[in-house]
Amino acid sequence: MARQVPTFDLYGEQGAQRPDFWVHCETIAARSSTYQWEIGLHRHERLFQLLYIRNGAGDALFGGRAVTLAPPCIVVMPPGVSHGYRFSRDVEGFVITVVVDQLRLIAELHKRPQDWLAAPQVLSPEGEDGRYIDATIVRIAEEFEARRTGRNDLIDAYITTVLMLIGRRAAPQLSDVGKDARQLRVETLKELIGRHFREHLPAAHYAQLLNLSPTHLNRIVREVTGVSVHDLIMARVIDEARRALVFTPSSIQQIADNLGFSDAAYFSRCFRTRTGQTPGAFRRSERQKLSAA
Numbered sequence: 027m028a029r030q031v032p033t034f035d036l037y038g039e040q041g042a043q044r045p046d047f048w049v050h051c052e053t054i055a056a057r058s059s060t061y062q063w064e065i066g067l068h069r070h071e072r073l074f075q076l077l078y079i080r081n082g083a084g085d086a087l088f089g090g091r092a093v094t095l096a097p098p099c100i101v102v103m104p105p106g107v108s109h110g111y112r113f114s115r116d117v118e119g120f121v122i123t124v125v126v127d128q129l130r131l132i133a134e135l136h137k138r139p140q141d142w143l144a145a146p147q148v149l150s151p152e153g154e155d156g157r158y159i160d161a162t163i164v165r166i167a168e169e170f171e172a173r174r175t176g177r178n179d180l181i182d183a184y185i186t187t188v189l190m191l192i193g194r195r196a197a198p199q200l201s202d203v204g205k206d207a208r209q210l211r212v213e214t215l216k217e218l219i220g221r222h223f224r225e226h227l228p229a230a231h232y233a234q235l236l237n238l239s240p241t242h243l244n245r246i247v248r249e250v251t252g253v254s255v256h257d258l259i260m261a262r263v264i265d266e267a268r269r270a271l272v273f274t275p276s277s278i279q280q281i282a283d284n285l286g287f288s289d290a291a292y293f294s295r296c297f298r299t300r301t302g303q304t305p306g307a308f309r310r311s312e313r314q315k316l317s318a319a
Contacts, residue, residue, distance in 0.1 A: 049181055050123040051170040054079065057121065058113050067110040070103075074124045076188065077101040078163050082117030086110070088146045095148065098156065100192060102147040109146065120167050124185065147192075155191045162188050211236060212250045215243070216258065223262040224286045229255035264300050267293070271309040272316070278305045 054077065058065055067087060077100065084095040087110045095101065095111075097119075103109055105126055151159045166184045169177045218232055232255060233243040240255075247255050263285055270281045282293035297305050 048125045049170070049178075049185070051167050051181075052121055053167075054084075054113060054117050054119045054121055058111065058117070059115075063113045063115055063117075065111045067108055069108045070105055070123075072126055073105055074126050075101075075103040076122040076163075076185075076192075077103065077111070077119065078122075078160075079117060079119040080160065082114045082119070084111055084113040084117060086146075086148070093148055096150075098151055098160065100147075100149050100151060100159070102149065102192060104145065107146055120163055122163070122166060122185065149192060151192070155194065159188055159191050208246045208250050211238075211243075211246055215247065215255070216262075219259055219262050223259060223266070224284070226263075226286045227259075229259070232259075260296065260300060264297060267297055267305065268301075268308065268312075271305055272312045281305070 079095055079097045079099050081097050083097065086093045086095055086101060089108050150156075162184050166181055166188075169181050169184070215232055215236065218235055229244065230240045233240040236243060238246075244255050247253065247258060251258065253261075267281060267285060270276055270284070271278075274281075276284070278294065279290045282290040285293065287293035287296070294305055297303075297308070301308060303311065
C-alpha cells in the first residue's frame with residue numbers, strides 16, 4: 027500500500043490546529059534543526075511557500091523527483107504538492123509561508139493552472155534582480171520579526187515584488203509551453219511597442235525588427251488579437267495617456283508632446299476616437315471617481 031503523505035498547515039501543524047496568520051517567516055535553520063535538518067515528505071493545501079537558501083546546501087524531494095539546492099536559490103512551492111527537504115547544518119536562508127487566498131497576487135495566479143506558480147520551481151536569482159530579491163527577502167524577515175506598525179502592508183508589497191521578479195526568471199522557462207509561434211511573436215511585438223510607442227514608429231518598422239513582412243505581421247496579429255498592428259500601437263499610447271491624465275498635473279499639451287504627437291489637437295482627436303471622450307472630459311470624470319472613492 028502506498029504511504030499516505032501527511033497534509034500540514036505549516037510543517038508539523040495539522041489542519042485542525044490552524045494558526046491565525048496570513049504570512050509566516052522564519053529561518054530555515056530554526057525549523058529544520060528541530061528535525062535533525064530533514065523535513066519529511068508533506069504538503070500544504072492552503073499555503074504557498076518561498077524557500078530561499080543564501081548559504082549552505084540542501085536537497086529537495088518534489089513527489090518522486092529529487093533536486094539539488096545550491097545557493098543562492100529559491101524554491102517556489104505552490105499548495106497541494108508533496109515535498110520534503112534535507113539541509114546542510116550550515117544552511118542560511120528563510121522560509122516564507124503565505125495563506126493562498128490572503129495575498130492578492132498569489133490568489134489570482136493560483137486560480138490559473140497554466141501559470142508558472144502551478145508547479146514547484148527552483149530558480150537561481152542572479153544579477154541586479156538577484157541582489158534586490160535577496161535584500162527584499164531579508165527585509166521581509168526583519169519586518170516580520172519586528173512587528174512594527176504597518177508591517178502587513180509592507181510585507182504584502184515586498185512579497186509581491188519578490189514574486190514579480192522571480193516570475194521574470196521563471197516565465198522564459200515556462201511561458202513557451204503550449205504557445206505557438208504566432209503568440210510568441212505577438213508577445214515580442216508588444217514588448218517592442220512598450221519600448222518605442224512614443225516614437226510613433228509605423229507597423230512596417232516593427233515588421234522589420236521582427237524580420238517579417240508588414241502583411242505577414244498584420245495577419246499574425248489579427249489572428250491572435252483580432253486587431254491590427256496599428257491598433258496595438260495606439261492602444262499602448264492611449265493607455266499611457268489615460269495614466270498621465272489621471273495621475274499627473276501635466277497639461278494636455280505637455281502630455282501630447284510627451285507621447286510624440288505633433289500637436290494637442292491631433293492628440294485629442296485620436297484620444298476621443300478611441301475612448302469616446304476628450305482628454306479633458308476623461309480627466310474630470312476619472313478624478314471625480316477617485317475623489318468619491
